[in-house]
Amino acid sequence: MTDITTTPVDRARASELGPFARFLKATELDVRMLGMLAALAIIWVGLHFLSGGLFLTPRNLWNLSVQSASVAIMATGMVLVIVTRNIDLSVGSILGFSGMVMGVMQAQWLPQYLGIPLGSHWLWIIALCSGLIVGTAIGALQGYVIAYMGVPAFIVTLGGLLIWRGGAWWLTSGQTVAPMDETYRLMGGGPEGSIGATWSWIVAVIACLGVIWLLRSARTQRKRFHFPLRPVWAEVFLGAVACLVILGAVLVANSYGWPIGIVRRYAQENGITLPEGGLFIAHGIAIPVLMAVAVGIVMTFLTRRTRFGRYVFAIGGNPEAAALAGIATRWVTMKIFMLMGLLAAIGAAISSARLNASTNALGTLDELLVIAAAVIGGTSLAGGAGTVLGAMLGALLMQSLQSGMVLLGIDTPLQNIIVGFVLVLAVWLDTMYRKRV
Amino acid sequence: MVPLAPTTEVPLVEMRDISIAFGGIRAVDDASIDLYPGEVVALLGHNGAGKSTLIKILSGAYKRDSGAILVNGAEVAINSPRDAKQYGIETIYQTLALADNVDAAANLFLGRELMTSWGTLDDVAMEAEARKVMGRLNPRFQRFKDPVARLSGGQRQSVAIARAILFNARILIMDEPTAALGPQETAQVGELVKQLKSEGIGIFLISHDIHDVFDLADRVCVMKNGQVVGTAKTTDVTQDEVLGMIILGKCPPGAIPGPGAMKAAA
Secondary structure: OOOOHHHHHHHHHHHHHHHHHHHHHHHOHHHHHHHHHHHHHHHHHHHHHOOOOOOHHHHHHHHHHHHHHHHHHHHHHHHHHHHOOOOOOOOHHHHHHHHHHHHHHHOOOHHHHHHOOOHHHHHHHHHHHHHHHHHHHHHHOOOHHOOOOOOOOHHHHHHHHHHHHHHHHHHHHOOOOOOOOOOHHHHOOOOEEEOHHHHHHHHHHHHHHHHHHHHHHHHHHHOOOOOOOOOOOHHHHHHHHHHHHHHHHHHHHHHOOOOOOHHHHHHHHOOOOOOOOOOOOEEEEEHHHHHHHHHHHHHHHHHHHOOHHHHHHHHHHHHHHHHHHHOHHHHHHHHHHHHHHHHHHHHHHHHHHHHHOOOOOOOHHHHHHHHHHHHHOOOOOOOOOOOHHHHHHHHHHHHHHHHHHHHOOOOOHHHHHHHHHHHHOOOOOHHHHHOOO | OOOOOOOOOOOOEEEEEEEEEEEOEEEEEEEEEEEOOOOOEEOOOOOOOOHHHHHHOOOOOOOOEEEEEEOOEEEEOOOHHHHHHHHOOOEEEEOOOOOOOHHHHHHOOOOOOOOOOOOEOOOOHHHHHHHHHHHHHOOOOOOOOOOOOOOHHHHHHHHHHHHHHOOOOEEEEEEEEOOOOHHHHHHHHHHHHHHHHHHOOOOEEOOOOHHHHHOOEEEEEEOOOOEEEEEEOOOOOHHHHHHHHHHEEEEOOOOOOOOOOOOOOO
């Protein structure tokens, strides 16, 4: 029905906008996201000065990126879980269990029972796949109980937290499994688990071209239907900022060289004589970080461009309305938990590869970090709102705080106190912000 | 006033002897109702009389325990909202049933999204369609980017109505369509009902407002305690008689009595 009041109000508001608000309107940027980026910048600069210039170094930033990867990957799935007003407390335990499955497979079962020789490629391929399948199956089981049997997600996943942690212990009677397959270990980062300077630049250029292509195709689409367009300067600005961020990140990754010992060994193995002043071999982007970025892109695509994603948000906004619109809400819920299980298994691959071992403590308390990352990243516990990018930034923010405090030499108990405090503070700020909008 | 001769034509939709019980309470008990093309049938009754439940069975939200639903004379299986929509039955719920956190276009196409040839959501095409249909209903509406939670009551109502008529509904169910609206918006809904009626769409109208009903409806059907008290052309009964049906279950001479009519009028 015609609403006489709102349209003139909108118009009046548009003419009263200040320069910053006009900028936001033109670029269609999210204020929340900008706020988070600002918080991240403040934390980074603050830690940099407090630590006497140790934080914003290529070495620390590179390590930060690798440390954030696993939690960031899981946080993208937690967004969907929380958006549909559910919770998953079992992700840390699923990580532990599927990590243990991958470890035991490649270190014991496959070589012993199937006679696959150590060093064979099948080892890591089969181990990885079975871990991913196990994670997805656990998610499917829990999702089924939640969606079709009607047990609250909190309870099901609380049970899962105990069950899968115990299962991880039970698989090897508590023994740690090591070492991991050499190829498998690449997923953990480190000098070998990075793609080097040249490939990093290639990835960066492809990413920049991708950004430009996305902006262009969105614009031509809108033109085709004669929709209002963003001003050209705003498009150019967005594209330029995105490209600069990509190139900057790669520049940082490429400025972090291999440690001297590893360079020396590498030179010996390849018959290179070390030049005077040492040889600089850049890490480039770490493989776990590439995996996290890939997961982020796929998950963003899933939430924004597919039916599944649309239904997830519709269910979160109004479950009854979604059901009345003919959406199979239970099946969607089950799929969300399957996806969460799969992502936890990917996290398990990265964590166990990085540790070069599977322990039954792998991923302990990760569920809390993952939930905190999603919530700090703007996922509303009331359901219906949240973004994949926000959750990944949330994971980065949490990890920045933690590794920053390690750099500062703060005691572990105090670290936990601060992290807990920041979580509550972030959600409080978000609540205040939402009330005002 | 009623241009049709219902007896000679096949009803658009017919619900026969429908019953449903929730935990021993018979919310709808042996109710029968029909609707012809271009006709508006008003369902009246107190809260809890069973009218919303009956209509939710037609829209697929509830599964009936017994009874049959016929569309154009042929029996159909309606077990979910999706089934109902396949037969051109669209519903505007009292609660509007909008997904509050997505925009108008996403709501219009919820469950029936337009896809690109790549199998992804075609948001641009959906927005284009949304602009077309909203332009017809509410030409001033511009907030296509906002989640519907941010819209005013009237705007939300127009989104819900747009969703119902977007897919060429043949049978439209309107559950208290004007409950949340001001007088001007209510008048507009009335205009819309008349327009849709002239296009041959059959409309079930659930309402508390007996004046509305006499303005818009061709027939009324009154329910009480889950049973149909009676059905009558609005030209054959007075407003007081209809009130008597609602309150006492007393069927006047101008109406065809149903199973719920008060027995042996004293």
